[in-house]
Amino acid sequence: MIAQYLIVDNDQLQQLRDVSDDKRFDVLENLSQTADDNKIVDLGKLWDVLHFALTEQSATTPVPDNALSEFVVGVETFSDDEDADFIAYSEWSAVAEIVDALGQVNFQKRLDKMLMKNLRLQKIFPNGIWNDKKQNLDKELFTSFKELRELYENALDSGCNVVVSIC
Template sequence: MGMRAAYTLVDELTLDRLVSLAPEVLVSTLEDLESGGSPTVYLDKMWDGLHFLLTGVSAASPRDDDPLSESVVGVHVFGGEDFVGCTENDELQTIIEALDSLDRDEVIGAADFTAFAKAGIYPNIWDDDPEILRRELTDAWDAVASVHRRAADEGHHLVISIF
């Protein structure tokens, strides 16, 4: 199985508990939350492609104070080997507005997949059928926008894990 991104909605108490955990138990605790029914949206393989589409760089080099970058990787990063980040509820609206300010179809339609390949964007699929790639990026964009809106509407925080 390849790497995937998970976006899990959590309340204040849960976020406080996650922040206090040692890195070696954080991932298993997140997996327990997901399997225990915490609302979670998965991006599967398109997280790095979406980040590159929105920012021009890989998610491995997220941009500080860039709400488009933060839409994929979160605002705050937990320590540890596995990537775990979070966006607190009061930070969600800025990200939602940044995504809404773009014309999704125009941005995706203009995507140059040879640039994705040259940049080594995960996964190595950028020579596949461009229409399929555009459809998958559209689905990823919609999923990210939707989960941010849902977290904001429900008063939750968002925990992002990529591994």
């Protein structure tokens, strides 16, 4: 499963809300293919590790009302159907709260504190990520955090929303 983050305006968000669950991913894919580079970030498989670095919990159990958790998994899902693709969103007002919370985070300090053993114990996705060298993982995570933070800042500055897909 990989995570992708996309800046969408209000009309695009409404379009995603209005489409049926079985067609939502296709609409999102079309939006992603036409998006400018500064409106899309692909975290690949690092989404769960990033969530863990920020919250000390797996993204499979998001932390309610926690902007750092919402940074990775979004605020609202489009569908409650467990068989549907995981696609969530954060409206602009939530994006503002998330950006504010990110301003309080010393991510390097969180990475320094994170233990590879805890990734294994918490069964953080992807399986085996804890076997990598911590220095390499920290470098990838720091880059991913920075790219995603910049995407949220761009969304805030442009008055837009962020859609998260983890499929």
